[in-house]
Amino acid sequence: MGDYDIENLEFLFNPKSVAIFGAGKDLNKVAGQVLLHLKMGKYKGKIIPINPKKETIFNIETIPSIKNIPEQIDLAIMAIPKKYIFPALEECIEESVKFVIILTAGFQETNLFDENSRKEQEKLKSMLNLNTRIIGPNCMGIASTSSNLNAVMGINPIPLSKTNRNMSFVSQSGTWAARSMRCSIKHDLGVSKIVSSGNEIDLTCEDFLEYFSFYDKSTQVIGSFIEELRKGRKFIKIASESKKPIIILRAGTTEAGSKAALSHTGSISTRSNLYESVFKQYGIIEATSLSELIDYLRAFSIFLAKGIMPKGNRVGIYTVGGGMGVLASDKCVNEGLEVVNLSTETIDKLNGVSGLPSIWSHNNPIDLIATRDFSTTEKVLKILIEAEEVDMIISITPFGISHQMSSLENLPDMPQKIKEFNEKMLQAYHKSVVDHLLKMAKISNKPIIIPTALYSTDFPYQYEEISDLMDAGVCVVNNVGDAAKTLAKLVKFQEKKTK
Amino acid sequence: MGDYDIENLEFLFNPKSVAIFGAGKDLNKVAGQVLLHLKMGKYKGKIIPINPKKETIFNIETIPSIKNIPEQIDLAIMAIPKKYIFPALEECIEESVKFVIILTAGFQETNLFDENSRKEQEKLKSMLNLNTRIIGPNCMGIASTSSNLNAVMGINPIPLSKTNRNMSFVSQSGTWAARSMRCSIKHDLGVSKIVSSGNEIDLTCEDFLEYFSFYDKSTQVIGSFIEELRKGRKFIKIASESKKPIIILRAGTTEAGSKAALSHTGSISTRSNLYESVFKQYGIIEATSLSELIDYLRAFSIFLAKGIMPKGNRVGIYTVGGGMGVLASDKCVNEGLEVVNLSTETIDKLNGVSGLPSIWSHNNPIDLIATRDFSTTEKVLKILIEAEEVDMIISITPFGISHQMSSLENLPDMPQKIKEFNEKMLQAYHKSVVDHLLKMAKISNKPIIIPTALYSTDFPYQYEEISDLMDAGVCVVNNVGDAAKTLAKLVKFQEKKTK
Incomplete structure (x- = not known):
């Protein structure tokens, strides 16, 4: 023809x-x-x-x-x-x-x-x-x-x-x-x-x-x-x-x-x-x-719709589970990303975060070890967004409210008072993981990617959280490996474009 | 010490x-x-x-x-x-x-x-x-x-x-x-x-x-x-x-x-x-x-609980989506599994299945092309369970009822009659994909693995179906690649054991 x-x-x-x-x-x-x-x-x-x-x-x-x-x-x-x-x-x-x-x-x-x-x-x-x-x-x-x-x-x-x-x-x-x-x-x-x-x-x-x-x-x-x-x-x-x-x-x-x-x-x-x-x-x-x-x-x-593609290959990792941080670091390195050393300035800023336990990892990944202060996510992400040495962010933030709620239903013997206490805690937690993530994703000029770090066929437990995030155009993937692979593709594309 | x-x-x-x-x-x-x-x-x-x-x-x-x-x-x-x-x-x-x-x-x-x-x-x-x-x-x-x-x-x-x-x-x-x-x-x-x-x-x-x-x-x-x-x-x-x-x-x-x-x-x-x-x-x-x-x-x-580990590496694939069948074949071969040629006996049996359109693929993977007969899944799986040339089965059966239902909700203008028609169809479909799979998984002396073939963060749409299957101890994974990898591990373990 x-x-x-x-x-x-x-x-x-x-x-x-x-x-x-x-x-x-x-x-x-x-x-x-x-x-x-x-x-x-x-x-x-x-x-x-x-x-x-x-x-x-x-x-x-x-x-x-x-x-x-x-x-x-x-x-x-x-x-x-x-x-x-x-x-x-x-x-x-x-x-x-x-x-x-x-x-x-x-x-x-x-x-x-x-x-x-x-x-x-x-x-x-x-x-x-x-x-x-x-x-x-x-x-x-x-x-x-x-x-x-x-x-x-x-x-x-x-x-x-x-x-x-x-x-x-x-x-x-x-x-x-x-x-x-x-x-x-x-x-x-x-x-x-x-x-x-x-x-x-x-x-x-x-x-x-x-x-x-x-x-x-x-x-x-x-x-x-x-x-x-x-x-x-x-x-x-x-x-x-x-x-x-x-x-x-x-x-x-x-x-x-x-x-x-x-x-x-x-x-x-x-x-x-x-x-x-x-x-x-x-x-x-x-x-x-x-x-x-x-x-x-x-x-x-x-990220193209928002115009916030990564400028380099340096990744900052925030995690509330140490093992996930280790795995994420491996996956990033295997995908050609740099798990960048945090600058003294960034570490100083992080040391000043109320709610971050003094035993936090003191480098990248930023591991909280354990905290009950639900505002930490937002504070840490804000510092990573500002950090010059970081081009993109992986935020390993466990979701939980719908999962936890369904777990409570399985325990009918639980005293009412404890149930209420748990519900209150879980709602506060939800506020942290979803609202704070949404807020930071909105102001970020760097890609933030969120691995749920849970096995996907068990997703329904976290459906509420993920749904909220996805609806707001936040990039959620299944696990840390997927996060690293996805970010690496963004970096590769940017490199091709600027060649 | x-x-x-x-x-x-x-x-x-x-x-x-x-x-x-x-x-x-x-x-x-x-x-x-x-x-x-x-x-x-x-x-x-x-x-x-x-x-x-x-x-x-x-x-x-x-x-x-x-x-x-x-x-x-x-x-x-x-x-x-x-x-x-x-x-x-x-x-x-x-x-x-x-x-x-x-x-x-x-x-x-x-x-x-x-x-x-x-x-x-x-x-x-x-x-x-x-x-x-x-x-x-x-x-x-x-x-x-x-x-x-x-x-x-x-x-x-x-x-x-x-x-x-x-x-x-x-x-x-x-x-x-x-x-x-x-x-x-x-x-x-x-x-x-x-x-x-x-x-x-x-x-x-x-x-x-x-x-x-x-x-x-x-x-x-x-x-x-x-x-x-x-x-x-x-x-x-x-x-x-x-x-x-x-x-x-x-x-x-x-x-x-x-x-x-x-x-x-x-x-x-x-x-x-x-x-x-x-x-x-x-x-x-x-x-x-x-x-x-x-x-x-x-x-x-x-599969160990049921005592039905694969006896060899030959896999039979049933699919209602051709592209998924092609992808599944690739993944199986890459994992060292054999996408076995079906015997004349098996093909003859399949040709006799009412509901399988005459244009079905006529080999492994068994691709339905398109059918509205919801009992086909069970009939085809039964033949694969009986087939001597098959050691294990991948059943690519799209789930749908909860997803489809949620999709209906998004269309409030739909006339009531059509809504009812759709619901009826979807329920019949659900009966097919879940009940028939459950029935076959129960009688099978071969591992059957079910890739949902849908992206996992979108799982909530199929939660009902997967939940039913998982609860009954049916092996569900996220996609065809996961199915191939998982079956390959079973085969490898059996090989090590019999060495």
Whole structure:
């Protein structure tokens, strides 16, 4: 195909109108789900359900054919049986629909055991042209906060991000695309745009990476889940020229994974180390797990939005548990960060903190040993924020109130007076760990990252605290290792930028 | 010191009586907390609060001095100012108290800036003898389920495990000791015994590892958080001779971490790779993060209790998200597991599963592509349990009900009818993912591990599902990488055992 102006993706993410082929009332069917999501998500444009049997769904009248619509259609979504896709696509091309998302599965990805499916994908390919671009087939859809576009299949609507809408994501895994959107529900991941690219018969993840990198002003952070890069040269050009962090999770790097990928999105990936070396050379930030991916995306999203990236690699650690401090120091050093020696000035200031026991560690990490004075966190963090030798801060502050409360419930025999005493203490503690952290995160000109230092499947006990922090855009990760890894990525990106 | 019969630790974990020095009503003070914990935890022995001012606390009369007690005291706990520790310890030695736990901090660990503290620790050392053994100083205490002994400092009582009480843990980090106990509250970690060993002036982690390995019948899995091994030869002997899995998280492996450790427990660790090679040679299972530590402990605890360890390294993967399957395959291969080709017999059986769409992946991983038939999980898992070529199973089953419900709440405009429809669907889904998994986990003679495949700080959305599974002793981890790593450790241990 010839040249295509990638800037046109603007119409995909901010379409004036969306037509849904096969839209019906049945929410067990994908087309019905998408229609519901568009409606419930308060999509800003016009929704046009297409159904030969004229009916009214969610107070919107369906239209029998796309040919009946006088206006220009920016986006059409197809979740119809394979055999209907070809005539529908022909109609879209005739009507100059700008983008078609094909959610329907069963093409190239099943070719291992179905030659016919491969042929159908080839037939689709032969229909490609520059006026009507295709996303998919075999994808989950797209979402875009700027137009409240929630064109995603699934059981129920996914509300879009409320704040920090600066992170855009393209995923060759549909599940993961949907999943990352779900992460944005309460603990705001700052989603601007999400694309599930599926089999990539036409538009590939490279196209979206290009758009996010060079054309989309609302994107500050770019993420991707890839099984195979189809346009290597284009990818390298983007990676080397993009001024935005690009964070990628790769799958299909082993033979077994590669085989699985083939039956997933129909891609043939490679287990060579080619990707790894390309990523390294061009400063792509690689995540090795879903958790890392979200950690990195969230941290970049938060700190770039606030404009407080680390100026160097020197980290100050505050801890109320010695073992955690030791572990955090190891993890920082292993990630190339410097657990900086505190200056005499900083140590003097810390010695003056009421509430910090005289037996505090007297260096970095700042270990409280044990204290009941709940204002210490704020005082210590303030000194670290002011310390010239510190570029970023890890605050290991145990959370507890919801956990502790649930623990109290397990002890029904406890005398009322003691229960009340405990509750009072716990509330004071909550005030310390959450309010003080929030206050400091707000005034800080340095990244502060908060490892909960608790095992994550036990998180529900601390949900209240973490929820408060996340909602306020404070960067919370699961444990000290995650904190070190995440900060190291920020530092690396800053180094690349200033090179 | 001469020989000591380590079997005597029995009296530490099942003491007939516990004396608490300095016990008072003030719950801001550690001695008061410990007294409360013992009482609330329903400790099976006699509690003896010692306080010169005779008073009644929680309906127990204090006794002015340990000399006033006619019977043998098995355990004394001290959380009193340093200067009182020496006379109190002298009294304990005179009265032949078997064990003394010194919670008080401020000894060796502060010697970087306080020569006097070091001297005090030396003085303590000079008082050591074989009749009265010391745990600590600068520790958090111990817990033992067999005697309902909850001798731990902290804000409030920590209930002990209800089931699978086969995991014992010794930690040089007090925070971590307390933390792992907290993990056992609802999501049963199967705690038998936990020891915070602190500065290890007398009894060290090696002593506890020896006891757990060779003397304690109730322990099937052993865990440890170490900053420094003080008795290297003993450790190697235990590691090479123990028939139980020993899982260790090391801290203080870098210079910065080591420096932090010095001001934490007063230990001087080394950043050499000595530990690493010793661990490898003697089959110690190394965890590199708190999450890994808990994952491994929990998995060994569950599968050893059930007696269903993997017979080989061949893994079967079931997934309802293709990308997750690809990622899981990679992670398995990277961990030395085989993503086994399914036999013709197994594939034939799977083809016969109603509800599995005809476009399912037709090999391992078993990818459903998309289905609304909620009984598929159970049917597929049953076939994998029966498959001779499969030694263990990863079931990537998205959870959802609590998450989806919370998502519905965010859409108040949704028509009531649709809301009800969604709720019905979600409940059916919940039934599928939880009930079916539980049913299969119960009948399985192979380990089944369930990655939630969602980012953990977003766990609260799935809390209900995970809670149900964990409570039933099903092995849930955060993501596919954790699942692969955990299963690989089981395989490695089995290989070591059968060598």
